[in-house]
Amino acid sequence: MSQIQxxxxxxxxxxxxxxxxxQWLWHNxxxxxxxxxxxxxxxxxxxxxxxxxxxxxxxxxxxxxxxxCDYCSFYRLPRAKDGYVRDxxxxxxxxxxxxxxxxxxxxxxxxxxxxxxxxxxTDLFGSIRKKYGDKIEFYAMTVVELLYVARLxxxxxxxxxxxxxxxxxxxxxxxGAEILADSFRLRHSPLKYTVAEYMETQRHILxxxxxxxxxxxIGFDETLDERLDHLETVRAFQDERLQxxxxxxxxxxxxxxxxxxxxxxxxxxxxxxxxxxxxxCRIYLDNIKHLRASVLTQNQAALSxxxxxxxxxxxxxxxxxxxxxxxxxxxxxDRVLGYARDAGFxxxxxxxxxxxxxxxxxxx
Ligand code: SF4
Numbered sequence: 001m002s003q004i005q006x007x008x009x010x011x012x013x014x015x016x017x018x019x020x021x022x023q024w025l026w027h028n029x030x031x032x033x034x035x036x037x038x039x040x041x042x043x044x045x046x047x048x049x050x051x052x053x054x055x056x057x058x059x060x061x062x063x064x065x066x067x068x069c070d071y072c073s074f075y076r077l078p079r080a081k082d083g084y085v086r087d088x089x090x091x092x093x094x095x096x097x098x099x100x101x102x103x104x105x106x107x108x109x110x111x112x113x114x115x116x117x118x119x120x121x122t123d124l125f126g127s128i129r130k131k132y133g134d135k136i137e138f139y140a141m142t143v144v145e146l147l148y149v150a151r152l153x154x155x156x157x158x159x160x161x162x163x164x165x166x167x168x169x170x171x172x173x174x175x176g177a178e179i180l181a182d183s184f185r186l187r188h189s190p191l192k193y194t195v196a197e198y199m200e201t202q203r204h205i206l207x208x209x210x211x212x213x214x215x216x217x218i219g220f221d222e223t224l225d226e227r228l229d230h231l232e233t234v235r236a237f238q239d240e241r242l243q244x245x246x247x248x249x250x251x252x253x254x255x256x257x258x259x260x261x262x263x264x265x266x267x268x269x270x271x272x273x274x275x276x277x278x279x280x281c282r283i284y285l286d287n288i289k290h291l292r293a294s295v296l297t298q299n300q301a302a303l304s305x306x307x308x309x310x311x312x313x314x315x316x317x318x319x320x321x322x323x324x325x326x327x328x329x330x331x332x333x334d335r336v337l338g339y340a341r342d343a344g345f346x347x348x349x350x351x352x353x354x355x356x357x358x359x360x361x362x363x364x
Contacts, residue, residue, distance in 0.1 A: 004033055011037045011283060014044070019228050022284050026224060026276070034279035038309030041282050045289045046311040051340055052350035053312065055103030055333065058319035059094050061086045061124070065111025067148075069189035071178075071220055073261040073325035075111050085116065088127055095128070095136065098317055102333075105314070105352050106138040107173060109321060112148040112191070118160055121149060122167040129168025137352040140169040143212070144176030144192055147201045157201055161208035171352075172205045174215040174249070180233045181226035188220065188264065195229075199237055206247050214238075214249040214288065218277055219257035219269035227277070231284045238287045251312065252285055254278060255294035258325035268326075271301035275308045282309025295336060297327050303339035312350065313340075 001009075007021050007029075017025070025034065039048065062085040065075035076083040095106060108125075110116070125140050141149070141164075150160035178184070180195045193201075205212045214234050218227060234252065241248035256274050259266040282291050293305030296316040303313070315336050316329055323329065330336055340347050 004029060008033070008037060011040050014286075016286060017283060019232060022228055022231070022280060023224065025283070026280060031272075031276065031279075034276055034283070035307055035309075038279035038282035039307070041286050042291070042309045042311055044286075049345055050348065051306050051311055051313070051345040052348050053337070053340070054105050054314045054350050054352060055098065055101070055317065056105040056107060056314040057094060057098045057103060057317040058107045058109050058321070059091055060109055060320040061091060062110040062113045062116065063320070064113040064115070066114060067112045067144075067189060067191045069192060070263040071188055071257060071259075072321075073258070074321040078114065085113070088124060091124065091128070092131065094318075095132065099136065101317070103317060104136045106136060107175075107319075108138060108140055109142065109175065109319070110145065112145065114152060116149070118149055118153045118155065118163055122163050125164065125169050126167035137171065138169075139171045139173040139175075139213075140164060142173055142175030143198055143201045143205070146172055146205070147193055147197065157204040158208060161204060161210065165208060165210060169210065171211045171213075174202065174213045174253075177215045177230070178217045179220070179222045179226050179230050180216075181222070181229040184220070184222050184226050195233060199233065202237065202249070206241065211247075211250050214252040214285075216252070216254040216281070217257055218254060218274070219259075220264065221266065231281065235285055235287060238285070242287060249288055251290035251292050252281060252288045253292040253294065254281055255297040255322075258297060258322055258327050260326035261324055271298055271304075274298055275301065275305055278305045278310055279308040295330065296322055299328065299330055300339045303336070303343050303345075306340060306343050306345050 003024060007017055007025060010017060063074055063076050064078055064083045128138065146160060147157060150157045176192060177198060182195055185192060202212055216230055238248045256269060259268060278293060290312050291310045293302040293310035293313045295302040295313050296319055315333055337347050
């Protein structure tokens with residue numbers, strides 16, 4: 001029997017593919033093969049013609065960061081003339097604007113700002129929870145920002161998490177993962193923590209009773225081996241959590257690097273490459289319920305991602321970090337939903353605020 005048929009049979013029988021098979025698929029499988037296998041894994045969790053979405057805004061409350069990742073177009077060092085820290089009224093106005101157009105999810109993304117201690121975050125997030133209650137939900141920080149602030153304030157990660165939780169935080173996101181391979185991190189973001197430190201922080205977040213997600217960014221100069229390192233690390237982590245009867249990662253989102261206005265530069269990868277990778281994520285990460293496609297960096301092509309195994313996407317209203325690197329935001333919600341319809345999917349709004357603990361459903 002041919003190798004492709006062997007792997008297809010395994011996937012259809014709910015067996016796992018290993019790293020060598022993933023590598024083989026990447027080099028040899030046709031898009032139709034990948035769509036078929038990704039669809040089969042997707043169908044274990046979701047109706048084949050249905051997808052969910054949400055309307056989201058990233059709130060960039062500061063651009064001051066000392067991590068100096070070479071692929072970043074957003075950060076300014078302390079004392080830079082165009083560095084900023086926004087005040088609460090500004091943050092509230094951003095929240096109100098999105099509520100006005102029907103959105104209810106916010107992601108807070110700043111950087112490693114040495115001036116902002118844990119009190120700043122508990123005050124900001126506590127004020128938001130007090131003002132908006134359960135009407136909205138927010139991803140308070142990324143994994144790496146959380147670790148930075150905890151260390152800055154000489155707190156253990158569980159201590160920092162307890163303070164954030166008390167202030168009303170329910171979600172952290174897996175941001176700051178990019179590629180979970182230390183070789184990649186040493187080349188591009190040596191101050192952004194090792195893979196072991198990143199995963200340990202994910203463990204602390206879940207153990208504290210908060211929700212978190214998995215993320216990945218492709219299209220820098222990472223090798224296939226480094227991409228596979230990432231997928232292996234995430235799958236093993238989810239196994240560890242679920243097999244111990246604990247909460248795991250709610251979802252996995254992959255987006256693409258934008259190469260403008262930063263030190264690393266380079267060229268964007270094609271949407272065709274992104275879609276093949278998305279399918280490989282769906283096939284490999286068989287223990288994560290939600291695979292999310294990135295409208296922010298792929299626009300219309302992201303909705304084709306629903307055929308390549310994704311089941312969920314957000315329509316972004318704003319994200320300075322990726323916009324400064326070249327992302328173009330599509331704010332016409334009907335048009336984006338039309339792309340999903342054209343790809344053959346019915347869509348339904350997913351209210352994160354009303355379904356905060358769906359992560360436990362991620363068991364195969
Ligand atoms: S990617 Fe994030 S951590 Fe890295 S320099 Fe930019 S803002 Fe800082």
